[in-house]
Amino acid sequence: MEKVGGTRRFAERDVDAERDMDLSFCxxxxxxxxxxxxxxxxxxxxxxxxxxxxxxxCTSTPQAVSTYEKNGWRVVETHEVxxxxxxxxSIYTRAWMVREPRGD
Numbered sequence: 001m002e003k004v005g006g007t008r009r010f011a012e013r014d015v016d017a018e019r020d021m022d023l024s025f026c027x028x029x030x031x032x033x034x035x036x037x038x039x040x041x042x043x044x045x046x047x048x049x050x051x052x053x054x055x056x057x058c059t060s061t062p063q064a065v066s067t068y069e070k071n072g073w074r075v076v077e078t079h080e081v082x083x084x085x086x087x088x089x090s091i092y093t094r095a096w097m098v099r100e101p102r103g104d
Contacts (some may be wrong), residue, residue, distance in 0.1 A: 007059040010096040014076070015057055021049045022068050039066070042071045049101055054100040065095050066074040074098040 015022060028037045049056040060068055065075065069085060074097065081092045 007094055007096050008101075010059075010077055011057065014096075014098070016055070019052075020055045020057060021045070021079070023056065024050050026051065026058070026064075033068070038067050039071055042068070046072065046099060050103045053068075053101045053103075055101060058097050060095040062093055062095070065097070068097050068099075071099070072102070073097045 007040065009085050011022070026038060027040055028041075046056060056073075056091050058068065058073070060073075061067075062073075070074075075095045077096045081094065083090050083092055
């Protein structure tokens with residue numbers, strides 16, 4: 001079976017491992033969604049990134065792109081995964097996103 005890994009090549013191309021930060025996973029239990037939990041977590045990480053003057057990278061699910069955008073992130077590129085290759089019947093689009101450091 002072919003490996004998906006499309007956004008991995010974006011990271012290899014864009015991320016400065018010595019300076020940048022990477023958010024690997026950020027999920028909120030459904031019982032606590034739509035209460036600002038994810039935004040609070042992103043704010044904490046963003047404050048640390050700003051203190052380090054670091055870009056903050058992540059790969060987002062389609063459902064979370066708007067939450068990231070509301071918190072200062074932007075889509076750099078998207079990666080489409082043909083789920084038909086894996087037994088599904090649709091295209092799943094993941095977003096490669098970045099938040100630039102803020103402050104002086």
